[in-house]
Amino acid sequence: MFTSSFPEKDVVFHTVGLCSRHISMVSTFSSHAGSSSNFRDLLELNYQNKSVVHLTAGSVVPLLKQSVWVVVRGLVKLGAVTEHGDELLLGLAGPNQPFGECLSDVEAYEAITSTDCDLLCLSLDEIQQSPELSMAMMNAVGARYRQAEQLLALLGLRRIEDRVRGFIELMAQDYGMPCEDGLRLNLRLTHQDIASALSTTRVTVTRVLGLLREEGWLKFDAQRHVVLTHLPRNKS
Numbered sequence: 001m002f003t004s005s006f007p008e009k010d011v012v013f014h015t016v017g018l019c020s021r022h023i024s025m026v027s028t029f030s031s032h033a034g035s036s037s038n039f040r041d042l043l044e045l046n047y048q049n050k051s052v053v054h055l056t057a058g059s060v061v062p063l064l065k066q067s068v069w070v071v072v073r074g075l076v077k078l079g080a081v082t083e084h085g086d087e088l089l090l091g092l093a094g095p096n097q098p099f100g101e102c103l104s105d106v107e108a109y110e111a112i113t114s115t116d117c118d119l120l121c122l123s124l125d126e127i128q129q130s131p132e133l134s135m136a137m138m139n140a141v142g143a144r145y146r147q148a149e150q151l152l153a154l155l156g157l158r159r160i161e162d163r164v165r166g167f168i169e170l171m172a173q174d175y176g177m178p179c180e181d182g183l184r185l186n187l188r189l190t191h192q193d194i195a196s197a198l199s200t201t202r203v204t205v206t207r208v209l210g211l212l213r214e215e216g217w218l219k220f221d222a223q224r225h226v227v228l229t230h231l232p233r234n235k236s
Helices: 033-046 124-129 131-154 160-175 191-198 202-214
Strands: 019-022 051-055 067-073 076-081 087-093 109-113 117-123 177-179 182-185 218-220 226-228
Touching: 033 131, 067 124, 087 131, 087 160, 087 191, 117 124, 124 131, 131 160, 131 191, 160 182, 160 191, 160 202, 160 226, 191 202, 202 218
Parallel strands: none
Antiparallel strands: 019 051, 051 117, 067 117, 076 087, 076 109, 177 182, 182 226, 218 226
């Protein structure tokens, strides 16, 4: 989730050990419900007995050259570190969305769990040998591609306030949970995460979020989750 009251200090991530469990139901709350549901059904049909890896929030996901990770449950933050040590937020992978080293040419690419996650690891050979799985993977990668384009489009906005609004709306569309007051976000992102995604500073993001809260555009629920009260238009 977003950290309580949008605190300015960064979240400290840590690596934990891996444990495995068997795949059961693949949950989804993405706005791309059709293709995501098909991918879920395919995974459940063919990989019921395949072990998945469980990682707690803040864990570093090991990236394998000849394999692709698929999120069964939870959210994974995808990023990179520049040569100057600056962290970049490149996107998020939610339920039924793939990620992996073979899907990116970015140097110092990394994946960190934003929430507790169950992840399924598929080899490239498994994907290539199944036409159905290959097609489902292509659709899932397409959804990730659309998200990346939307993030890039936000950088073209002149006003930082518009970028922040657009970013939160995008996260709400893809990962929001309906609640009485609007859409609740369960993402665990810091001000610095948002700033790195929008090419601005942490101080500016903190100021803009405060203004949006004052005007009632967003609020917090009893568990300190961010709730977007101004519902975005569904672009799917």
